Amino acid sequence: MSDALAVVTVFALCGLAFAGLALTVGRHWGDLVDRRRDPPRRLVARLRVAAALCLAAALSVAVRHEGVGFGLLLWVLALSAAALAVAAGVTALTAGTATTRNAKPR
Amino acid sequence: MSTKKRALISPALRAAMLWPHTWAGVTLGGLLMLIFFMGSLAVFADEIDRWMMPDTRVGAVGAHRPDAPFSLDRNVLPVVERLAAGRGLRDWYAKLPDGRRPVMELRVRTDGGVSGGMATADGRLLPPVGTLGATSFFYPLHYSLHLRAGFVGYWIVSFATVAMLAGLISGIIIHARIFKDFFTFRSWGQLRRSLLDLHNLTGVLVLPFHLMISFTGIVIILPMVLPAGVNALYDGDVQRFYDDALGNYSRPRSGTPAPLAPLDPMLAEAKRLWGGGEAAVVFVINAGDAASIVRLNRDTGDRLSLDVEPIFFDGVTGAVLKHQRPGPVVATHRLLSGLHIAAFDHWPLRWLYFLFGLSGCVLIGTGLLYWLEKRRVVETAVVGLGWRSVGALACGSITGLLIATLAMMAANRLLPATVPSRELVEAGLFFLVWIGSVIHAALRTRRDPPWAAQCWAVAALAGACVGLNWLTTGEHPLRAIALGDWPVLGVDAVLALTAWTAWRVARRLSHRLSGRRDAPAVTMTEATDHV
Numbered sequence: 230m231s232d233a234l235a236v237v238t239v240f241a242l243c244g245l246a247f248a249g250l251a252l253t254v255g256r257h258w259g260d261l262v263d264r265r266r267d268p269p270r271r272l273v274a275r276l277r278v279a280a281a282l283c284l285a286a287a288l289s290v291a292v293r294h295e296g297v298g299f300g301l302l303l304w305v306l307a308l309s310a311a312a313l314a315v316a317a318g319v320t321a322l323t324a325g326t327a328t329t330r331n332a333k334p335r
Numbered sequence: 336m337s338t339k340k341r342a343l344i345s346p347a348l349r350a351a352m353l354w355p356h357t358w359a360g361v362t363l364g365g366l367l368m369l370i371f372f373m374g375s376l377a378v379f380a381d382e383i384d385r386w387m388m389p390d391t392r393v394g395a396v397g398a399h400r401p402d403a404p405f406s407l408d409r410n411v412l413p414v415v416e417r418l419a420a421g422r423g424l425r426d427w428y429a430k431l432p433d434g435r436r437p438v439m440e441l442r443v444r445t446d447g448g449v450s451g452g453m454a455t456a457d458g459r460l461l462p463p464v465g466t467l468g469a470t471s472f473f474y475p476l477h478y479s480l481h482l483r484a485g486f487v488g489y490w491i492v493s494f495a496t497v498a499m500l501a502g503l504i505s506g507i508i509i510h511a512r513i514f515k516d517f518f519t520f521r522s523w524g525q526l527r528r529s530l531l532d533l534h535n536l537t538g539v540l541v542l543p544f545h546l547m548i549s550f551t552g553i554v555i556i557l558p559m560v561l562p563a564g565v566n567a568l569y570d571g572d573v574q575r576f577y578d579d580a581l582g583n584y585s586r587p588r589s590g591t592p593a594p595l596a597p598l599d600p601m602l603a604e605a606k607r608l609w610g611g612g613e614a615a616v617v618f619v620i621n622a623g624d625a626a627s628i629v630r631l632n633r634d635t636g637d638r639l640s641l642d643v644e645p646i647f648f649d650g651v652t653g654a655v656l657k658h659q660r661p662g663p664v665v666a667t668h669r670l671l672s673g674l675h676i677a678a679f680d681h682w683p684l685r686w687l688y689f690l691f692g693l694s695g696c697v698l699i700g701t702g703l704l705y706w707l708e709k710r711r712v713v714e715t716a717v718v719g720l721g722w723r724s725v726g727a728l729a730c731g732s733i734t735g736l737l738i739a740t741l742a743m744m745a746a747n748r749l750l751p752a753t754v755p756s757r758e759l760v761e762a763g764l765f766f767l768v769w770i771g772s773v774i775h776a777a778l779r780t781r782r783d784p785p786w787a788a789q790c791w792a793v794a795a796l797a798g799a800c801v802g803l804n805w806l807t808t809g810e811h812p813l814r815a816i817a818l819g820d821w822p823v824l825g826v827d828a829v830l831a832l833t834a835w836t837a838w839r840v841a842r843r844l845s846h847r848l849s850g851r852r853d854a855p856a857v858t859m860t861e862a863t864d865h866v
Contacts, residue, residue, distance in 0.1 A: 236683045247518070250517075250518075251517075251518045254514070254515060254517065254519075255515070256515065256519065298638070298639040299639065299679070299681060299684070302639065302674070302684065303681075303684060303687075305544075306543075306544060306684065306687040306688075307687075308543070309540050309541045309542075309543060309544055309691065310690070310691075312517070312518070312540040313537075313540050313541070313694075315518055316517075316518040316519070316520050316536055316540065317520070319518050319519075319520075320521070323521075324522055324523055
């Protein structure tokens with residue numbers, strides 16, 4: 230695997246994991262999927278397991294390709310970057326919906 | 336889970352954490368902003384140096400090309416002789432060219448004073464650069480505030496860093512819904528809620544980096560901050576401590592002249608002892624003396640640790656005098672320092688350090704802005720002196736700092752090379768412009784700090800920097816791409832992005848201010864969103 234591809238894979242896997250986790254949060258599930266009911270319990274559990282697997286896979290790619298030191302550092306920083314990217318994505322997807330815009334601030 | 340959490344972090348603890356968090360942020364926010372911003376710039380110090388020192392843009396010279404092997408004797412020694420200009424040499428060092436700095440940086444101490452300069456890899460001495468650049472101005476500002484006397488600046492920075500650590504941890508305790516708000520940034524609606532969302536988001540999501548960078552920042556100067564051990568074991572003799580800990584070697588001049596042995600065999604021997612890896616710096620101490628020492632530092636581009644594995648050679652015989660591997664504690668210290676300084680050759684990590692450093696600025700900036708906004712909506716009729724001071728401080732440390740930095744970079748392209756002490760004029764301009772922008776903010780802050788005006792200034796200066804680089808060096812983006820001059824292109828791109836963003840922000844601020852309706856007055860409790 231080339232350097233660039235490995236780094237992109239680490240970011241993509243972390244992003245995927247956090248995108249799944251974002252759907253398990255009630256507020257974002259409501260805004261993005263279904264406002265009427267909470268996310269189903271079984272789906273939440275499955276998303277969490279999938280996210281954990283994605284994060285573990287990302288760590289394994291990072292450590293294999295970059296070595297333990299650089300791999301761990303890259304993974305930890307990629308976690309933050311991916312989580313920020315997912316938060317930005319959630320904001321971008323939610324900002325347009327009129328109901329959220331008019332919703333009362335807590 | 337929520338009941339368990341409630342037991343763990345009680346509302347009383349949260350309330351107790353709030354006031355130190357607020358006070359530390361409001362009083363030290365400006366200083367922390369400077370430290371984080373300059374630290375972020377320091378990640379790309381070499382690239383900014385190329386931008387500010389056009390003579391050193393000599394292309395990516397393969398310093399270690401196999402067809403033309405780099406020779407210390409043939410490429411470095413003649414430059415040292417020229418710098419010494421016939422005066423008696425005492426000590427000298429040369430930072431060897433590498434992938435990011437295609438030139439050598441030399442410093443020579445002679446009987447008649449100190450001189451320095453830069454030279455190309457093939458030994459051509461370049462004209463004086465006339466600037467401190469990022470490595471000697473922005474970077475030292477990050478850790479010493481240029482207050483070196485008595486290490487005052489280091490102490491102030493350490494104090495602020497400890498406050499940062501305390502702020503991070505108290506912030507996590509105050510933040511009531513870490514997981515529910517994990518991905519939440521509501522860019523719409525009330526400004527103060529958006530600010531708090533952004534503050535929480537950067538604080539929580541980038542927490543590992545912020546904790547790491549603050550902690551390792553203190554660790555680097557640990558022997559200075561916690562000197563008790565050195566005082567007890569070495570009687571406060573720091574030199575002897577460093578000789579022991581870092582494997583240094585020193586001996587006094589003998590007074591007997593002796594010629595220097597060829598350096599290239601020492602370089603080869605050093606590479607063999609390192610087991611691969613390149614040399615980064617060569618020092619010659621007591622040059623031309625029978626007690627001369629040659630020191631070679633290893634390049635740390637391929638490792639996290641800042642362990643430079645110095646090897647000391649006898650300058651006359653060329654024999655190895657000392658090559659000591661660090662003990663476990665020193666190795667840990669070097670690793671933690673390496674994590675902070677990020678000298679390793681890894682572009683994705685370098686960009687992440689840069690962006691997360693800037694995210695620290697966002698964290699501090701949104702904290703200050705939230706404080707201001709919350710009090711502004713509460714006291715719609717009157718905002719007091721304290722509010723106005725914090726407003727001016729926030730403005731001076733957010734847009735004012737940007738203006739000062741950009742003004743220095745513009746001055747770097749505008750000042751003619753003939754100006755005496757050009758580098759000091761540049762540095763002086765940085766501080767003058769900064770003070771000027773703080774005064775402007777203080778005078779103009781009534782209902783709001785002059786954000787829009789200062790954003791216009793940022794946009795104009797950043798755009799001017801790109802234009803001036805083009806005009807004074809003839810290097811425009813297309814030519815940079817053609818030449819493969821990525822450092823200069825990167826700096827120009829970030830400057831252009833800054834100009835565009837600042838322009839957008841300034842335009843929006845001007846619109847918003849003209850059509851602003853005053854919100855109904857609320858009480859402090861109503862405006863409190865975090866508990």
